[in-house]
Amino acid sequence: MNDYEINWQELLDETLPPDHRSGFVAVVGRPNVGKSTLLNALLGQKIAIVSARPQTTRNRITGILTTDDMQVVFVDTPGIHKPKHKLGEFMVEEALASMPDADLILWITDVSKAPRPDDERVASVLRAQALPVVLVMNKIDIASPEYLLANSAAYRALVPDAVADIAISALKQRGTDAILPLLRQHLPPGPRYFPPDQVTDIQERFLVAELVREKALQHLREEVPHALAVEVERFKRRANGMIYISARIYVERETQKAILLGKGGSMLKRIGSDARKEIEAVLEERVYLELWVKVKPKWRRDAAELRRLGYA
């Protein structure tokens, strides 16, 4: 570099305190333990959908938290489980792929329950790698005191080399304040990787599809939710200030389509209305949302379909 060139990176870094820390934090664990709930709580903003059903998250989702002296790039991941189809295999691969790039791993567990085989599966992956692990024992708000001690001891025993452990409730935001100081302690010195005002790298279209899927997950029962995929086909900002969105919901069977539609289309209407309200709140714009349902047999086992839907 010659004398006249400005090194912008150096200028930017100059404004950071000398002990600035940063890093990538993979948020991993078995399905349904509260990974996405915790990510949203830490960011103070909803970027990952949440539901009472296991296997809600299907992709890696980046959430960026910037303070004066630290930038944490969280990567929320699908729950690690024993996959039953190609979609499941993709999800588990997504979760595992978050680890080699990470500086630290947050292992989220549900301390209201004893470790399950999927927890043991996660723990064995964690023990086989050299990254610092922070054990997060979530859902203390529903953990009965008599089991809390035994369960937390059982989780600790699975990761004897963990650099720290902490008991929290992501839902009630209890204990969550202690997570950032812990991360600061264990993340390496480093620069900001993203502009300080950037919270995520997900696209609006993706978030919209996810919010539709979340509402469908919340309203539907039994096996239908897992067979759902949502594709945003049109996303247009109109001159009148409204966003026009058209999305297609895929299911695998006619019977699932019938359940999704409900009597006289009432179920789909409810899902659409809930989704529209939340999309409007998140995008802070008025939205017209149109939903369509299409049967696509066995799409979860079809490599080409999965690729098209962003699960590849």
Ligand SMILES: Nc1nc2c(ncn2[C@@H]2O[C@H](COP(=O)(O)OP(=O)(O)OP(=O)(O)O)[C@@H](O)[C@H]2O)c(=O)[nH]1
């Ligand atoms: N009582 C209680 N429920 C919680 C807590 N954290 C999360 N939940 C609930 O647990 C369920 C699963 O939460 P998610 O955040 O979707 O869990 P996840 O680990 O991201 O799940 P997958 O994406 O399926 O792997 C939801 O019903 C949440 O409301 C908590 O601290 N206490």
Ligand SMILES: [Mg+2]
């Ligand atoms: Mg999740």
